Amino acid sequence: TELQRETGESLPGCSAQFLTGLTDGDALNLWREFKVTGSTEQLLPLFRSFNNYPLLIRALAGEVAAFRGGPGDFDKWRAQNPKFDPTRLPLKNAKTHVLEYALRGLKDEHRKVLHTLAAFRMPATWDTLRALLVEPERGLQAASTPDDKRTVKRAEARAPKPCATDQALDLILTELEDRGLVGWDKKANRYHLHRIVRAVVWQALDGQSRKGIYGNLHTYFDAVPRPPRDISKIESLEDLTPAIELYQSLIGLERYQDAHVIFRNHLEEAMLYRLSATRQRAELLERLFPDGIENLPRLQNGRDQSHTLNSLAEAYLFRGDPGRAAPLLRRSVEIAERINDATNEALGMNNLSYVLRFSGALHEANSASQRAIQLARKHQHHHSEAMGEHLRGLNLALCGDYATSEIALKRSLKIWIYGNSQQGEGLVNTFLAERLLWLGDPKRALPLAQRAWELAGVQRFEADFIRAARLHGTAALGLNDLDTAAERLQHALTRARAVSRVQEELPTLTALAELHRRKNEPAIARELLDQVWDAAERGPYPLFHADALNVLAQIERDQGNRAAAITAATKAYTLAWCDGISADGKVCYAYHYGLTNARQHLQELGAPEPQLPPFDESKFPPLPNVELNPKDDFWVDPAKLDFP
Helix, strand or coil: CCCCCCCCEEECCCCCCCCCCCHHHHHHHHHHCCCCCCCCHHHHHHHHCCCCCCCHHHHHHHHHHHHCCCCCHHHHHHHCCCCHHHHCCCCCHHHHHHHHCCCCCCCHHHHHHHHHHCCCCEEHHHHHHHHHHHHHHCCCCCCCCHHHHHHHHHHHCCCCCEEECCHHHHHHHHHHCCCCCCCEECCCCCCCCCCCHHEEEEEEECHHHHHHHHHHHHHHHHHCCCCCHHHHHCCCCCHHHHHHHHHHHHHHHCCCHHHHHHHHHHHHHHHHHHHHHHHHHHHHCCCCCCCCCCCCCCCCCCCHHHHHHHHHHHHHHCCEEEEEEEEHHHHHHHHHHCCCCHHHHHHHHHHHHHHHHCCCEEEEEEEEHHHHHHHHHHCCHHHHHHHHHHHHHHHHHHCHHHHHHHHHHHHHHHHHCCCCHHHHHHHHHHHHHHHHHHHHHHHHHHHHHHHHHHHHHHHHHHHHHHHHHHHHHHHHHCCCCHHHHHHHHHHHHHHHCCCCCCHHHHHHHHHHHHHHHHCCHHHHHHHHCCCCCHHHHHCCCCCHHHHHHHHHHHEEEEEECCHHHHHHHHHHHHHHCCEEEECCCCCCCCCCHHHHHHHHHHHHHHCCCCCCCCCCCCCCCCCCCCCCCCCCCCCHHHHCCCCC
């Protein structure tokens, strides 16, 4: 699933090779390794009913080998289980059917170990399993004093743990591993269940049993130290394991409000900023919506509901689904506005502007950023104002208002520097670099991208590294420094894919395609662009789509394919049109850079521009009246605001 999108399609750059299971001969040999009987005529139809899946062969063979009515005798085992017949079921049901029978002969203590492992979200360490499953006092002899007797009585009053010693737990895990039911990462000494095993094991438990297991996990993980508040010290998701498992246990106990507090205080920033763990973050947040995403999260107050809707929208955006993020953000803003929560309202507005920009709704994006600035100034939320200003500046640059965009971006930069936020300073440097690239000035963009890379190392936010590397590579490409461009762009692409950062992946692929076009490698360039189309259309990401089509148009022109070049440029023009340009040409809510490139292609090809509806101001609500650069107390050395 980590190499697939939510729809099941492969991620760009990946292709699926489906493993159809073992060969018949290997399947029989695996079965025989367990010293289990059965004729070839009996076994092959059985194995083929679940595609010779080795996990199920091992699990079933382990069950038959341990069958008390006749160890290893498949005929006797099957006679004892007359309803066992996966050959009459569809593949998915057949797998579950086999596994259910494979678990029947397990001892009670083996089942309890499996039940506990099934409740974990992350692989479990030996020390954690030992604490949860081993109860040494069970091995004590009968008590000889009244105090001892009371201690034993209290121990007996609790649900007993399945293992009396470490050795007992080790033997159980070894047997479960031999059967193929438990996986062991020997190097990390962590244990986990295959997803099929997990599903079958967990579904077999009733609600009370599940809550009992979650209660045990909560007791354990609530006592474990939380991850460090300094997220720069977080290196991987494993560092967040205690908080993730505590969160999961609280969800399992239906303590949604408490789970939200754990997520907000110990997981959100590390997963969002430091690790960009987008997919995992979405999965955790969705669990706060047991009634479905279309309903509110099951939290106690509007402030937390608004915040959670905003957080889930961010997760959807960063995994490549801005179309799904926007409605959540609108709901978040509505709640915050209703309860007079200016902080979450401004945050939601800024994020809505960010999302709508990707979707091509440029008028609403501009409006949302200005509403955020308005709120932030009223309530003196400097962070939200700085965010709103750099979003306004970026929106203005997208629409071709480069002079005004510079004023907004400089004001944002001033606020970040005034507040000693090097992360914010680096963020604005990347936007300033992107603005200069749209202006066709890679020479001035390059030092800004390099400065952004330096500043990314302060807080070590993964997205900041990716964005800075992409813009460095794009600027180098504009200067025809192809070696540097190739290294920086490939670096950005690798890191973007590692964390499913689609809004960085797509423009990086387009820049790499242009690089290979310049190297006279059109086949490679086309392959890179082929990885853009589906994601750009599904997002939707019309601006990225237009850029990629403009590169394709140039490739077609290079190869003399005039008709194909016109088709690509016409589609790029249409996508870049967004909300459009007014009939008199004075108001523009189109993607200026993409539109200009498409127009140039069409003019040079002697093809007409498509006739698209002009921007009609009467169909849109008026923009907020927000002063562009008011006087304030944010004093910053003017030298720090000078651009290269």
